[in-house]
Amino acid sequence: MDIIKPAVAGTMESSDCQVTIEPGNGGIELDIQSPVIHQFGDQIRKTILETLKDLDIENARLTVVDKGALDCTVRARVEAAAYRSVGQKDALPWGGAIR
Amino acid sequence: MINAVGRDIPEEILRLTGKEVFQGNNHFDGYEYRRQAPKVKCVIDPEKSKLRSSIREVLEACGIKDGMTLSFHHHFREGDKIVNMVMKEVHDMGLKDIRLCASSLGKAHEALVPMIEDGTITEIRSSGVRGEIGKVISEGKLKGLAYMQSHGGRVRSIVSGEVKIDIAFIGAPTADDYGNCSGIGGTSDCGVLSYAAADADYADNVVVITDHLVPFPNMPAQISMTKVDYVVQVDQIGDPAKIATGAAKPTSDVRKLMMADNCTSFVINTPYFKDGFSYQTGVGGASIASAVALSKIMKERGIRMRFGVGGLTKPMCDILNNDQVDCLLDTQDFDLDAVENVKHPRHFYISADEYANPFNKGAVVNRLDFVILASLEVDVHFNCNVVVGSDGVLTGAQGGHPDTAAGAKCSIVITPLVQGRIPAVCTDVTTVTTPGESVDVVVTDYGIAINPRRQDLMEAVKDAGLPLRTIEELRDIAYSITGEPKKVQFGDRVVGIIESRDGTIMDVVREVKEFSFAE
Numbered sequence: 001m002d003i004i005k006p007a008v009a010g011t012m013e014s015s016d017c018q019v020t021i022e023p024g025n026g027g028i029e030l031d032i033q034s035p036v037i038h039q040f041g042d043q044i045r046k047t048i049l050e051t052l053k054d055l056d057i058e059n060a061r062l063t064v065v066d067k068g069a070l071d072c073t074v075r076a077r078v079e080a081a082a083y084r085s086v087g088q089k090d091a092l093p094w095g096g097a098i099r
Numbered sequence: 100m101i102n103a104v105g106r107d108i109p110e111e112i113l114r115l116t117g118k119e120v121f122q123g124n125n126h127f128d129g130y131e132y133r134r135q136a137p138k139v140k141c142v143i144d145p146e147k148s149k150l151r152s153s154i155r156e157v158l159e160a161c162g163i164k165d166g167m168t169l170s171f172h173h174h175f176r177e178g179d180k181i182v183n184m185v186m187k188e189v190h191d192m193g194l195k196d197i198r199l200c201a202s203s204l205g206k207a208h209e210a211l212v213p214m215i216e217d218g219t220i221t222e223i224r225s226s227g228v229r230g231e232i233g234k235v236i237s238e239g240k241l242k243g244l245a246y247m248q249s250h251g252g253r254v255r256s257i258v259s260g261e262v263k264i265d266i267a268f269i270g271a272p273t274a275d276d277y278g279n280c281s282g283i284g285g286t287s288d289c290g291v292l293s294y295a296a297a298d299a300d301y302a303d304n305v306v307v308i309t310d311h312l313v314p315f316p317n318m319p320a321q322i323s324m325t326k327v328d329y330v331v332q333v334d335q336i337g338d339p340a341k342i343a344t345g346a347a348k349p350t351s352d353v354r355k356l357m358m359a360d361n362c363t364s365f366v367i368n369t370p371y372f373k374d375g376f377s378y379q380t381g382v383g384g385a386s387i388a389s390a391v392a393l394s395k396i397m398k399e400r401g402i403r404m405r406f407g408v409g410g411l412t413k414p415m416c417d418i419l420n421n422d423q424v425d426c427l428l429d430t431q432d433f434d435l436d437a438v439e440n441v442k443h444p445r446h447f448y449i450s451a452d453e454y455a456n457p458f459n460k461g462a463v464v465n466r467l468d469f470v471i472l473a474s475l476e477v478d479v480h481f482n483c484n485v486v487v488g489s490d491g492v493l494t495g496a497q498g499g500h501p502d503t504a505a506g507a508k509c510s511i512v513i514t515p516l517v518q519g520r521i522p523a524v525c526t527d528v529t530t531v532t533t534p535g536e537s538v539d540v541v542v543t544d545y546g547i548a549i550n551p552r553r554q555d556l557m558e559a560v561k562d563a564g565l566p567l568r569t570i571e572e573l574r575d576i577a578y579s580i581t582g583e584p585k586k587v588q589f590g591d592r593v594v595g596i597i598e599s600r601d602g603t604i605m606d607v608v609r610e611v612k613e614f615s616f617a618e
Contacts, residue, residue: 015519036520037614038490039584045616068519071582 001082001097003060009080010073017069021081024059028052034066047071051078055097075099104482104531106606112593113604116244121603124505124536127457135260138303140328149330150276154188154308157329158266161304163189166196167265170257170298173203173226174270174282174289174431178341181270181308183210184333190219198222198243200262202253202294202451203496206230207341215241224248224262227486227496236594237492239610245493245595247486247532247608250430251455251462251502252600254297259458261602267302269295269322270336274309278327279320282432282448283441285311287337290432290441292321296450299326310336321448343434349391349414350384354544358513359388361566362471362542367396368563369556371468371509374401379408379503380415380471382433385513385542389471390414397423408454408463409433410499416440428463430454430499455502457600464499464506472500474512476521476528479570481535481550483512484528486597489521491587491611493595497532501600504537509556516543522577522584524548524570529587531606532597545576588612 003023010018017034032044044066051074052060062081066074079098083089092098101107102120113120142149151157169189171182182201187210189197195218203226204211212231214220222243228236236245248256256262271280272288282291287310299305299322307322307330316324350356362385366372378393380386391414397404404424407415411429413436418424426445432438440446455464464470474483475495483504488494504510514523524543539556541548546568549557560567568576578584590610597606 035490036584038587040520040582041614042585042617043582068521070520070580 001055001057001086003057003082003085005085007081007084009084010077012065012067014067015069015073017064017066017074017077019077019081020063021085022061024061026059028058029061031063032066033064036066036068043071044074047074048078051075054099055079055082057082102604104480104534104605106531108604108607109593112596112607116596116604119603121534121599121605124534127601132259132458134258135263135301137301148276149278149327151329151331154185154331157306157331158188158192160329161266161306163192163194163266165194168198168200168263170200170264170267170302171202172269172292172295172298173201173205174292174294175337175339176342177205177207177344178338179207179270180335180337181268182208185268186211186214190214195219196221199224200264201225202250204228204232208232218242224253224256226250226253226498228493229495233493237608237611239590239592239594241594244593246598247497247595248598249455249497249501249600250294250451250499251457251464252598252602254452254456255458255600255602257297257301258452258456259602264298264302266304266306267295267298269299269305269307271307271309272336273311273313273317274307274330275313275315275317276330277315277324278307278330279315279317279324280307280309280322281317281319282321283438284313285309287335287339288438289337289339289342290438291429291448293430293449293454294451295322297452304328306331308333308336310334339435339438342432342438350388352384354515355385356388358385358515358542358544359392361547362389362511362513363392363396364563364565365511365540365542365547365560366393366469368560368565369509370559372402374403375405376468377406377408377466378404378469379410379467381410381473382412383473383513386471386473387412387414389513390418394418394421394423408467411437411440413437419443419446455499462506464502467503467507469509469511470503470507472504472510472512474514474523476523476525477512477514477538477541478525478528479574481538481541481570482528482531483533483538484530485532487530487608489529489587491529491589493608501533501537504533505600509540510538511540511542512538513542516545516573516577517580520581522574522581524573524577525584526574530597530608534605541570541573543573546573548573588614
């Protein structure tokens with residue numbers, strides 16, 4: 001999937017995370033802020049990278065403002081931001097690229 | 100050196116503080132020592148006035164100088180104006196190396212941050228710190244150490260002479276010009292002055308600051324004129340509306356109500372729940388809901404409480420108003436209903452010494468049947484952390500947590516299993532404040548765990564149909580939701596110590612380090 005335009009998913013509410021995705025400069029660039037960065041920073045990063053891999057995204061810049069979201073939420077927000085970025089609203093690959 | 104809760108206390112910190120490591124709750128039982136005595140400047144001449152016109156004038160009268168220890172009490176909680184008022188003057192006078200001995204510090208005191216950074220304040224002793232103050236200490240900006248003390252432990256440190264207070268400041272809602280002061284009757288009432296009592300007894304200079312000067316004699320006086328050197332009148336000592344900041348309102352959160360139900364069901368199935376029992380509860384939503392539920396069951400079963408202790412809130416005062424308890428013993432009021440209830444004839448003021456000091460001849464906490472507490476984290480050893488956030492930053496207060504937990508026959512900690520993404524039940528707490536030997540039961544929204552040390556409690560509730568689990572099971576459920584947390588990455592420098600109530604070292608708090616991702 002090629003990221004075309006900037007897109008956002010998620011909120012700044014507690015237990016959510018807000019993901020902003022933009023076209024990258026030839027790779028994956030991650031900026032993660034989280035109140036639980038010490039305990040779960042590596043886990044959040046791993047979840048985001050896995051999700052991008054599943055979506056076949058290799059060139060994107062992501063800014064993630066986490067508010068203590070669980071992995072399933074992080075994943076869902078990354079997926080939503082990616083599909084918004086390419087403007088795809090229908091025929092989403094449930095059970096495929098979207099786990 | 101490894102202490103009784105398995106924490107390694109660096110030798111350099113033991114040398115620096117002259118302290119020992121924690122060796123168990125009752126290690127000092129029977130210990131003999133002589134209490135310290137303060138300097139007394141006699142007032143014999145009846146013509147002499149204790150009134151001074153400003154904070155500056157009173158500081159000069161007390162002979163303030165670099166390196167002195169100043170003490171404060173926190174009954175106004177987030178509405179306190181005394182600390183900032185005095186410290187601004189101290190700062191303006193260019194004083195350095197001040198040791199702050201406060202019963203607690205909160206978000207109301209963020210004006211102290213630049214004074215920590217510029218060396219005006221170089222050591223802090225307090226029940227806890229929140230907000231920006233906690234942050235700058237954790238960033239290593241306090242030159243000396245932050246000593247986090249329990250309410251009882253603070254009194255011990257003053258009475259034993261470990262801390263020598265040069266000037267004590269007492270914010271008094273009412274006072275007369277001779278220094279008799281009280282927590283009620285004025286325009287900024289806080290109810291009681293319990294934490295200031297030891298300061299008045301043991302400080303070399305005692306200054307009363309009031310915004311409501313009343314004609315002599317201001318009786319009954321919670322703190323007597325015989326201990327007071329000076330009285331200063333100011334515009335406002337505190338904002339009582341902010342006393343209730345952080346205290347819970349009756350909750351409709353179903354998760355908290357479920358925890359409250361679990362807690363109450365546990366309490367009533369123990370052998371201690373009988374006519375004449377005693378009880379203390381905190382200010383969390385679940386704790387409050389549990390007090391309300393308990394009062395209903397007491398009524399149904401015709402069971403009467405002998406005494407309630409606190410840290411008081413409206414639900415506890417309601418139990419007194421409904422005549423379901425013989426008396427309340429009060430060290431602090433968490434809301435304005437409790438402040439108002441101080442006027443009830445069976446609502447008694449007690450000092451922090453009477454409440455919780457382990458180094459006197461027996462404190463109220465030792466006579467408690469139940470205490471209901473909260474915790475940021477509790478681990479599989481039942482150790483609790485109430486001072487350091489899961490991000491490693493100082494952000495809470497010991498309060499009476501370790502004191503009541505050590506004293507009560509049945510100490511119950513209520514916590515949601517998961518808070519945000521933080522598992523409240525974990526393998527090892529970030530920092531130990533209350534040792535597991537004091538904690539009997541952990542109540543969560545996913546079940547109740549009883550400390551294996553308390554086989555008697557396990558036996559007592561085994562047929563009560565409660566959702567019992569082991570503490571390890573609770574942790575595993577928590578980790579299955581959040582994932583297993585990694586340990587906070589700390590720097591090397593020790594910025595604070597968690598002082599056990601007996602003055603030994605329970606744990607140390609290190610400087611926080613910026614997080615770096617694993618590769």
